[in-house]
Amino acid sequence: GELDSVKGIEGETLYRHCRVKDHHHHLLCRRCGTAIELEAPALEDWALAMGKQHGFSELEHVVEVTGYCPDCTLARREEESHGGTAR
Template sequence: MAQRNTWQRERVRDALADAQGFVSAQNLHATLRDENTGIGLATVYRALAGLAASGEADSLQSPEGEALYRACVSQVHHHHLICRSCGRTVEIEAKAVEQWAQQVASQNGFQGAEHVVDIFGLCAACAAQQDAAE
């Protein structure tokens, strides 16, 4: 079922596009609240879920289990490298992962398998900062 394009959904889409890296619904709501938009947290959650379902936003689960969102750059299936420190995100293709996922699914009698692969680490800049601090 398609979501209506309301001004609230458009404002959430714009705020997500302006955000750096992945953000939580709570953080996005705080930004919108600070801008006196009057958009409630439940509306932000609904809009983000709709954007993710339509492919307009990437969604992932942080290592802590929190749902995070980012305006989608690529419309094709992809994976992410995500800095645990600054949130910098790089979209990557991973043909080896695609082949492995299909092979494992097939070996176990599964068809139509889907997967999500997000790799968390430190980007070069944050790793250099950490090394300098040690």
């Protein structure tokens, strides 16, 4: 229960250590892989409401919100301003 797995951009399985043992979600940097653990009660309420509305039971869900962390955002901007290609 201490490791979590996620599919990487190229389809590989990546593992990460989660400090929060209860159900939670992540912000994930597409460039460096930094993961920030999030609790999202509004998302939990929405998922339950959608399941109930459509007659589903025993609901489970996984949410990964991806983007670029502040450091990678800055690095990408610097690469782009110098004519390099950001990964």
